[in-house]
Amino acid sequence: MSVGWRLTPVGFFRPLFSRLAIFQQRYQYKNKKFPTSQRPQLVSQPGHRFSCFSTMTESTPLYHPESDVEDLEGYRPGGYHPTLIGDTFCDGRYTVVHKLGSGGYSTIWLARDQQLQHYVSLKILVAGASQDTHESEILQLLSKSNLNCPGKQFIPTLLHQFSFDGPNGHHQCLVGVPTGCSVASSKENSTNFMFPPDAARSLAAQLIMGLAYLHSNDVCHGDLHLHNFLLRAPSFNHLSTTELYEHHSKLYEVPVRRLDGKPTAPHAPPRATYPMIWRMPANKVADPEILISDYGTSFIASQTPSPTLHTPALYAPPEEFFNKPIAIPKAADIWTLGVVLYDAVGECPLFETFAWDPDDIIAEMVNTLGDMPARWWAAWANRSEFFNPDGSWISNFQRISTPEFRRLHQRMWDMGRGETPETCQWDVAAGEFKALEDMLRSMMTFEPAERPTAKQLLESEYIVKWAMPAWERQVERKSALTKH
Structure with a gap:
């Protein structure tokens, strides 16, 4: 299955769409209400x-x-x-x-x-x-x-x-x-919706270390998103x-x-x-320290054979959309953190959808990451609204906005850090851009069993060469201030 190129006006309006998507996220979370133990099926298939x-x-x-x-x-x-x-x-x-x-x-x-x-x-x-x-x-x-585990502090x-x-x-x-505002609120209240580059690198290290600590204790969070990442005040x-x-x-x-x-x-x-x-705009936060909060829907993986995830749809793993038991819950956390990290270190969400419709989100997954497993492709009842049998976008698109073909590599350039190697805030020449893309791609592998563990992510090139050094520099600055 290949996704064909389609000329649309979406790219021209993307800066506006990105900001609308950010504020839509805020609206979605402001209007979340009381979850029940049995969440309704919005569509027959997929059934997130x-x-x-x-x-x-x-x-x-x-x-x-x-x-x-x-x-x-x-x-x-x-x-x-x-x-x-x-x-x-x-x-x-x-x-x-x-x-x-x-x-x-x-x-x-x-x-x-x-x-x-x-x-x-x-x-x-x-x-x-x-x-x-x-x-x-x-x-x-x-x-x-x-x-002594470094992730415990988060x-x-x-x-x-x-x-x-x-x-x-x-x-x-x-x-x-008490803590300060969420990472989501900090981004919303900033001038460019982004943390400074080194602060973003440090955030990535902290989130991976925190998740590694959870998973080392057999705890799955189950509801990772930017509103549950809090900045220390x-x-x-x-x-x-x-x-x-x-x-x-x-x-x-x-x-x-x-x-x-x-x-x-x-x-x-x-x-x-x-x-x-809290006056903590992201663009002014040089040394963010985070806490991973809200364990109301967390669970012990080995004691929960068929867990129910409460992850917001935009960040939910693909296996959650197809009415299948979550066989590898830690892998679900990994997917979710991959989607969230793109947003945390950049300007806007990875997947572009205005209504959080499950079919729109799945289409964006395919658009971004390529072919999904055949069993899911066959089970997706509404795929004909998006794709022809050969996998190309349909020509008579009926939805609110026509999607634009953009693989993950292109979306990396669209994350707000510069659109050319010369203007990019990541160290393209030294390989930072590619290392970040490779890490995110591995976290968002469609097959749950093929995603890296949080411990393996700590050994990834991006974390070792760029994210962890940024965190260590932050710790050194804090230590120097404490001494004075």
Whole structure:
């Protein structure tokens, strides 16, 4: 099967499309709601099981929607705990002072530990997930493992955990060290959607080391994406709450209103809080330090014979689209990190699709990486919408935008680092460009069994010659500053 060349206007508009895709990602994540254990089949084949709304959020809407806060429809029995600034938890030990963020499973708050007099993060899980999650067990396992492994520093530390009852049910709360914004937010808030070249190299090293540590402990993350990679922020424990608002992020709230005009209590708070604004634009972050966060859907590979992935569709491995058991879950993490790394070290997502339609994504996989295994090609019911029997693009394309034929090599030049060897920010002459392409291509091999392990990636040419040295230079700079 060969994919034929097709002249289209997509290339002319790619800079605009790339930015639209970035902001579409933000919209997709802002509107993720509560996943259920059985994700619906959106198409007969391929049948990727996307995270979706639970029955409580699929019923009649209760609240006026608000942007940039948690999905207010989650304030129902089984959902979010209605939390307000000033609330206290664990017998008064933790006082909520700001919001750090939210997701489909939880809201995350900044709190002051009155015992130890420092700030902590409180991840309050939705009641419906509090009984089923293994996040605390996973974090405890990772904290007790090899103390000397370099990848351990990229894993969050669980400081404390407790549970409590609220109007929407029983909630588990995980206490951790506060971090800054996500890599996704940092890119979105920058002028060019990119980290400086050496910072990008360092990011790649950190992510590979972190994943290698997870896999060495038989842990599969299962939900790797840029919103789950958090940047460490400088300590602000010395600041009072008032100083925190003045120097970092003021407190902004919006009323929560029911559509029927009834009071929001007891299931929802009277006000929703906007998350803290971190001024960490990617183009200004010279020495990023990351944490791989959110282990709510992680699992022990050897103890989970048929795991369900919760990876966003754009980053999901091809085997997840064809209703097959994930036989090699660590290989699924490798594929996902390969797709994510392209975005992390460059400007925009690897696969271009506006609706995250599974067929569009599979077509982009073929467009980028070439022939997929025959068993998947034959099972893809809707491939005729994209390809002729000989594998060339169909001439009467009916979708929103006509795809342009671009293999991975061309997309490497389109990642925002320069379009010629003379202008490229990667060291083309010394082989960096090719080494990065080779590593990403190996991670995105269609056959799961043929993908490298995370440990093997640490020995790849790109990591050894460019990414790891960038990380080591960053460590040396930090050490020099500490001494002074």
